[in-house]
Amino acid sequence: MKMKYCLAFLTFELFGGLCHSQNSEYPNIILSYSENQTLYFHEYNPPLKVKAEYTELSQALNQYPEQLIQSILSAKNQNWVDYNTLGGTENSSKLDEAHFQKIILMDKEKNYFELVHKLTFNVGSVPTALVKFYFYQENQTPVSGCHVMQNINGRWQKTSHPSLSLLAIAFMRFKTEVIKGVILGGSKDQEVIKLRQRITTNGSFDLAKLEKEFSSWYSPAKDEKKLKLFTDPKAW
Numbered sequence: 001m002k003m004k005y006c007l008a009f010l011t012f013e014l015f016g017g018l019c020h021s022q023n024s025e026y027p028n029i030i031l032s033y034s035e036n037q038t039l040y041f042h043e044y045n046p047p048l049k050v051k052a053e054y055t056e057l058s059q060a061l062n063q064y065p066e067q068l069i070q071s072i073l074s075a076k077n078q079n080w081v082d083y084n085t086l087g088g089t090e091n092s093s094k095l096d097e098a099h100f101q102k103i104i105l106m107d108k109e110k111n112y113f114e115l116v117h118k119l120t121f122n123v124g125s126v127p128t129a130l131v132k133f134y135f136y137q138e139n140q141t142p143v144s145g146c147h148v149m150q151n152i153n154g155r156w157q158k159t160s161h162p163s164l165s166l167l168a169i170a171f172m173r174f175k176t177e178v179i180k181g182v183i184l185g186g187s188k189d190q191e192v193i194k195l196r197q198r199i200t201t202n203g204s205f206d207l208a209k210l211e212k213e214f215s216s217w218y219s220p221a222k223d224e225k226k227l228k229l230f231t232d233p234k235a236w
Contacts, residue, residue: 039205041183042118043176047134050113052103057083061155065120065129068149068156069113076100086150086157110138117176119183127151130164132172134234144235146172167207170214173235191229 052074054060060071060083068084075081077100078092085092116132128150134142146168149156171179181187182196183205199209217223217230 036204037121037123039183040120041180042120043180044115044117048115050115050133051108052106052111053108060084062157063155065118065131065147065149065156066115068158069115069131069133069147072147072158073111073113074103076103084158086152086159091159107138110136112136114142117171117179119171123150128164129156130168130171132174132176142234144172144232166211166214170210173214173231175230175232178230195230 048066050066050070050073052070054071054074057077057080060067060074060080062068062071062084071080071084075084078089078095081095082089082092112135114134114136116134118132119130121128128148131147131149132144133147134144136142147158148160148164148168149158151157177187177189178192178195181189181192182199185196187193187196195213199206199213201209217226
């Protein structure tokens with residue numbers, strides 16, 4: 001598997017002061033003050049297929065983002081879903097027995113995640129990752145998505161929060177070659193070069209500028225040219 005990494009600066013702003021997941025108004029993510037952080041970009045080349053290989057919860061160590069994704073797909077009961085979720089049962093999706101029976105009986109070769117690219121950085125001191133994927137299901141059109149996760153107490157856990165939701169959507173919709181060119185640099189595409197210039201501040205990748213730029217492609221009117229240039233037509 002070929003990997004591409006970027007060591008760069010990330011400038012971003014989340015809510016207020018450092019909040020612990022147990023006592024925050026938003027209990028399913030760790031937040032921090034505005035700050036600069038190191039940013040890593042990883043391209044799965046070729047895309048990494050992740051299947052429901054775990055048969056029991058004890059196998060799901062979730063020491064890496066990819067292991068958490070495998071655990072999410074493998075989860076065969078509500079306790080397992082709670083385990084994968086930051087904040088546990090209070091914040092986890094509640095799934096019925098029919099869902100878990102489907103997971104138990106499904107063909108692992110025809111139902112799987114295909115990982116495309118990954119972004120990792122710290123929020124305060126908390127490792128945070130976004131992973132773009134396609135979810136392949138038997139007899140259905142693949143669905144795009146992005147998992148947001150944080151590493152708490154040595155274990156990656158799925159999370160969500162309005163402060164990262166727009167970034168997750170943008171990261172999921174970007175073509176890999178575009179987001180790679182923006183973060184890594186070195187693109188020969190003049191439109192990507194200009195995009196990179198628009199969303200950096202003093203050489204740092206600026207999350208606020210990225211979100212403003214991305215939002216402008218959709219509102220007040222769709223910018224069809226930029227959507228065609230920069231976004232993945234297979235992503236929702």
